[in-house]
Amino acid sequence: MFKRVIIGTGFLTTGLLCYQYGRTRPHSSFIPPDMFPSGSTTSLPKISPPVYANDSQFHQAINKLKDILKEDQIKDSKVEIEYHTRNEFTPHEPGANDKPRVVVYPHSTEEVSQIMKILNDYKVPVVPFSGGTSLEGHFFSTRQGVVLDTSKMNKILAVNYDDLDVVVQAGVNWVKLNESLKPDNLMIGSDCGPDGLISGMINTNASGINASKYGAMISNVINLTVVLPDGTIIKTKQRPRKTSSGYSLTHLFIGSEGTLGIVTEATLKLHPIPKFETVIVGQFPSLLDSTNTVSQIYRNGIHPNAIELLDADMMHCINYSGYFSKEWDEVPTLYFKIGGLTPTMVEEQVKVLKDISLKNNCTNFIKAKDKEEAEELFSARKNAFYAILNYGKNEINEDVRLWVTDIAVPLSKLSPVLNEINTMIRKSGLQSIILAHAGDANFHCDVFYRESEKEKCEALINEMMDLGLANEGTSSGEHGIGNGKRNFLVKELGQDTVDFMRRIKLAVDPNRIMNPDKIFKIDPEDDGPY
Amino acid sequence: MFRLVRRLGPLKPTTLLKSRFYSGAQPKPPNTDILIKSLIFTAGSIVGGYLYSSEVQQSTKSTLPIDQVTSPEYANKEQLAQAIEAVKKVFRKNTPDYDESLIINSSQEDKDSHSDTYFNSYHPEPNEEPQYVIYPRSTEEVSEVLKICNKYKVPVVPITGKSSLEGHFINTRRGVCIDISLMDEVIELNQQDLDIKVQAGLGWETLADYLSEYNLLFPIDPGPGASIGGICANNASGTNASRYGECYKNVLSLTVVLADGTIIKTKNRPRKSSAGYNLNSLFIGSEGTLGIITEATLKLYVKPKIERVAVVPFKSIQDAANSVNSYLLNGMQLNAIELLDDKMMSCINASGETSRKWTEAPTLFLKIGGSNDKVVQSTVDQVKTLSSQHNSIDFQFARNDEETEELWSARKVALWSTINQGRVTDPSIKLWTTDAAVPISKLPQFLEETKEDIANNGLENTLVAHIGDGNAHSFILYKPDQYKLAEKVVDNMVRRAIAYEGTCTGEHGVGLGKRQFLLEEVGGDAVDLMRNIKLHLDPSRILNPDKIFQIDPKESRSH
């Protein structure tokens, strides 16, 4: 009996000790890996909070990083920290402590792999970073770890003209890439904020003006080289234009916002720059007339290279900016790019476009006379952002800020939703503009607010988001979820779908070190409202 | 040791103390020395304590090599019988009076038709067949059935059109087959948004008929009978892909039942979205190993107002490929760009299936669309000019609908005329439909070498390629006793494609037949990542076991 008690206490103590050991030990190899949580989803209350490196482990990890990196690759100056903490576009501010402690700049895939091995061993949280232009707190260092900045990996590795693809390191800027491709009459399919880099675009599934023609990033990537959280390097595919070989890992990483791995290289599809292209501007008495025009154009089998919608408020800002010699009617306005192989092909499309526009009460239909005029006309769309800021600063307040939304709905719902949004805005007393990638029914209603109006603005934005979701829409057409819209993702897709994403996350990143707290919560104690 | 720990089952402290591990090691050792006992207990408590502490994840790795998993354990006979009883109960609850054989069937005929087909390149072993075929009628029923199968660990193979080619639906674990083909309705057509929501059992041909009334099209056109579920599961495509893209680009949203019966919807209905992980693309191409697709919202396109066909024979495959390249570099958007080789053309001539006689040379079949005759003509002129710059021998162009049909008919009869030609020499002839894709610039060399290799091995073959995407199919004829030989040349072809930076499958998928090649194509680590994802989403490994990659270290097949 006595013996039994001793033995009993013995193994109880051992058990307890090991429990502690298990909690703190960075990793282990004697655990059977196929012991998986049951079911197919992971709900938040079922998991315990992540345990990250304590101070001393953090410093050990950094020391190990110093062994493999050069001095200029590992930084913690104030400027560096501040730059990697926030940007001026994000309406939700990072928390007071949400700063990285160290920024590292790897130069190669192998270096990224070595870094990740160390960080994973010590459970150091890591936030991947490239251009820093994302808009929803995507790169907030909520866990005060390391920022891994891939912007120094910015080489174009190969242009395969005959295959219409380009192999790049992930830190290449998309504008520069297009510039270097231009002499060969080629371009990539996606665009985004001018300072965005390919790795950021991949991770937000970015798109923009070109998407109605070429699709979002997801349609334009052939393969990715990714370093997984534990340092394993994978290449998702080789270089075929199409493939059905196994799970589409390429697309799993696109839009994953740095929560599953670090993208270090990519092969992108190239498109020939349209030989002949013209710009058309059509002005309409109502939003409905403009969206009906868009849908009928598609119905007639015409696929413009771009279809952008600017609302009356936006046209007002453009007039106000004085960038253009011409004074525009301040009504909903569509900007089209029409391309083709021959001038005839362009002309034929323009004819149909004109016909449809006029049937839908178009009051002002302008076709660019030549290349210069085409460029000038479209520059109104290109410079919209600056026109908005200019207007806001002068007419509202020097310190005015802009809350950028990014809703997409089915095209048939675009005009009812926009009309309702306009009513909401009038009611709120705030001012706004609407810019839409109308071909994809993805719109940005950008609201001006002063610091004192932040709460009011926030309530308005939330109401708008709900409206979009109620209309079978998405909480993000192109910017991503980041840290600022996580609750809307749940509203959009349901708890089970998000729990499913969380299961995938935990499978790939068991220590939860990769860009923690983005897209969805990973910590049951995280009580952030968004 | 791994096995021992796994048997500890659910990680509750009580189970640990009661410690069932005797059953894992040996049947009850009588009166073992107390020391050994306590050692075992200590070991148990070390592992147990550790495991309990990390409730969620045991591993710190992102990948899962096959040698780190134990074999899956599936339902035994009684458990299967219990599961089937439970499924019957569900069906009875949903439809009190029904003909059971229509929704749960274990006839040999049904088992056979759900195990293999003529076209399959990879065939089941004699006893690899489902014990039951279950035909659910709604997403909810699929969910209820999967809950039961998951509970009893019954292996499940989902099926829709049964036209896949690489042994995708072989019931390697002798479980059940869930056939979705009764779920074949159109749920909602949104003409203004150019999308349609359908059930996964709807066949693409039926869908095409339905849509043509509205002058709309869904571009994916794989094998006869293929249905939306199987199309998504394989990321299928076909002749339209160079213009409209493969399946993944044409799906807006999926409703999926997960292994444990949870129903999820991947997206709402906008044209584009950056909200969260791309679950559409995770399921598209997952071959039934991650969930059962029950509904899909698909992108639609307006049928080209006018579409014409041009047929252009060339001196060599290289010339044809160069010509295609010049179309693409010029930004031409052709609706189809297909290549048939000289042998294929002579086969079609021999078959007498078409009213014309064709030049027996590598030939491009092009579909040229536009909003009016002027636009089409202007493209045709350019195609003609570019082609002649690359040694085209001829240029046939259809001037009206009838001629268009006639010209395209040659592309349509390609497969059948190959089979028929083969049957002339040997009625028992078999056909291997291969599938690989390479970067377009490497296609000519890839094709020449492949043709040469097949011919050197004494096998007849014809070739069609979705050349705009660099995707090629050799149709290889072989007599039943030449299976090994055929297999050898196919293996060579696939390995060649991989060596040219290509893929082991452009559109048919991996199934059982190409698992080894997937490994060679993307490497062990990428496959280990896939496996890790699979085992987290389907921990009991019930969904289409053994497909795409190995999930059982003890299983051994040559592919």
Ligand SMILES: Cc1cc2nc3c(=O)[nH]c(=O)nc-3n(C[C@H](O)[C@H](O)[C@H](O)COP(=O)(O)OP(=O)(O)OC[C@H]3O[C@@H](n4cnc5c(N)ncnc54)[C@H](O)[C@@H]3O)c2cc1C
């Ligand atoms: C003026 C302006 C206009 C804009 N217009 C558009 C537009 O039209 N369309 C559009 O889609 N977006 C637009 N954006 C948003 C932004 O440009 C995009 O989201 C862009 O894709 C972000 O790229 P980035 O390089 O700045 O990424 P970052 O902001 O650095 O990072 C974005 C996300 O990607 C992750 N990440 C970064 N690098 C890596 C890596 N190597 N591996 C893994 N994860 C990584 C980060 O952790 C983060 O979650 C605009 C922004 C601004 C400021």
Ligand SMILES: Cc1cc2nc3c(=O)[nH]c(=O)nc-3n(C[C@H](O)[C@H](O)[C@H](O)COP(=O)(O)OP(=O)(O)OC[C@H]3O[C@@H](n4cnc5c(N)ncnc54)[C@H](O)[C@@H]3O)c2cc1C
């Ligand atoms: C003559 C012929 C020509 C062909 N031509 C082409 C072609 O041009 N292009 C092309 O891409 N393919 C082609 N194929 C191949 C085949 O048609 C495709 O692979 C097709 O996608 C299979 O669809 P299915 O409905 O027949 O699926 P099935 O054969 O029933 O199943 C295919 C796979 O999908 C899984 N699955 C089925 N239903 C579901 C579901 N509801 N949820 C989850 N998983 C599911 C199955 O488990 C299996 O792994 C051809 C085949 C033949 C016989």
